[in-house]
Amino acid sequence: MRAAVYKGNQKLVVEEVPTPAPGPGQVVVKVSYCAICGTDVHAFLYDIAPAGTVMGHEYSGIIDRVGAGVTRWKVGDRVVGGGGTAPPGSEPAQRTDPRFNYRTMGFASGRLRAYAEYVLMEEWEPIVLPDGVSDEAAALCEPCAVTVRAVRLSQMKLGDSVAVLGAGPIGLFCLQVAKAAGASAVYVSEPVAARAEAARRLGADAVVDPAKDGALEEIVALSGGTGPDVVFECAAAKGTLDDAFNLVRRHGEVVLIALAWEPTSVLPVDWAAREVKFQASFGTAPEDWRIALDLIQSGKVQMAPMLSEAGFIPLDGIQEAFEALVKPSNQVQMVVRP
Numbered sequence: 001m002r003a004a005v006y007k008g009n010q011k012l013v014v015e016e017v018p019t020p021a022p023g024p025g026q027v028v029v030k031v032s033y034c035a036i037c038g039t040d041v042h043a044f045l046y047d048i049a050p051a052g053t054v055m056g057h058e059y060s061g062i063i064d065r066v067g068a069g070v071t072r073w074k075v076g077d078r079v080v081g082g083g084g085t086a087p088p089g090s091e092p093a094q095r096t097d098p099r100f101n102y103r104t105m106g107f108a109s110g111r112l113r114a115y116a117e118y119v120l121m122e123e124w125e126p127i128v129l130p131d132g133v134s135d136e137a138a139a140l141c142e143p144c145a146v147t148v149r150a151v152r153l154s155q156m157k158l159g160d161s162v163a164v165l166g167a168g169p170i171g172l173f174c175l176q177v178a179k180a181a182g183a184s185a186v187y188v189s190e191p192v193a194a195r196a197e198a199a200r201r202l203g204a205d206a207v208v209d210p211a212k213d214g215a216l217e218e219i220v221a222l223s224g225g226t227g228p229d230v231v232f233e234c235a236a237a238k239g240t241l242d243d244a245f246n247l248v249r250r251h252g253e254v255v256l257i258a259l260a261w262e263p264t265s266v267l268p269v270d271w272a273a274r275e276v277k278f279q280a281s282f283g284t285a286p287e288d289w290r291i292a293l294d295l296i297q298s299g300k301v302q303m304a305p306m307l308s309e310a311g312f313i314p315l316d317g318i319q320e321a322f323e324a325l326v327k328p329s330n331q332v333q334m335v336v337r338p
Contacts, residue, residue: 003116020120022067056114060138079126083289150281158182166235
């Protein structure tokens with residue numbers, strides 16, 4: 001099969017690799033679509049992924065082969081590439097290791113993932129793709145689930161005002177999930193015109209350009225002069241974490257979703273007196289995937305402004321796509337068709 005193999009030094013090469021064969025309790029999934037995640041872009045940009053890695057963890061597909069003893073799946077079943085409940089002893093390190101460090105431990109596995117034609121999974125790993133959710137939309141279930149987890153971990157209450165910093169895929173999902181969870185208003189900060197327009201189309205109550213003077217003050221004014229109740233940091237740009245703390249109201253909460261890979265400065269004396277709460281959110285749990293699929297199926301989370309024909313690329317275009325994504329880009333979401 002063909003796969004995009006990371007060679008190190010910001011180089012992805014599409015080449016032939018062995019097609020996986022399922023062992024007992026395993027399935028082979030033919031990949032339909034695999035979205036390009038910011039995590040993989042960071043692994044490329046900072047040369048973190050080990051050479052020989054095949055990345056790609058946001059995908060949908062069809063069960064192609066099943067191994068001995070598999071009863072949950074049959075050939076032809078439509079699935080999302082993740083979200084299953086791990087049996088005891090198989091839980092990911094990020095949930096079990098008391099000192100887990102994503103920067104140093106997150107790319108240790110040499111497992112072949114979904115920037116490829118086929119991917120091997122344990123029987124318990126995928127979840128069924130329900131009717132009414134397209135293969136294209138299902139490829140974005142994982143990032144939607146990431147924001148479901150963040151909203152569920154937050155202290156956001158029905159009727160709270162929310163700010164979302166950054167309108168990339170995670171920010172756009174966070175906007176919609178917060179609305180679905182009962183936010184009275186969601187204000188978005190985004191400098192890129194295409195992403196700002198996507199936020200407007202997806203229901204943002206206001207969108208400000210952080211490159212312009214007074215953008216944060218505008219959000220404070222819109223939220224009654226006190227600041228939003230909850231601020232979700234979805235940008236990981238220089239200074240945005242400090243912006244989040246400066247923006248949130250007294251006794252409000254900042255929730256970190258996006259991960260900066262370079263030191264970012266904060267000046268606590270500016271906001272510590274407001275006794276701001278802080279919550280980090282990382283990854284997903286199985287229930288987050290199920291909620292995300294329900295939101296997509298019900299239409300409470302929309303994909304249309306995020307998925308454009310120009311955003312779909314063939315596997316052979318993956319090097320150019322990654323090179324484009326490490327720079328400021330008008331692209332909202334890019335998806336690989338293996």
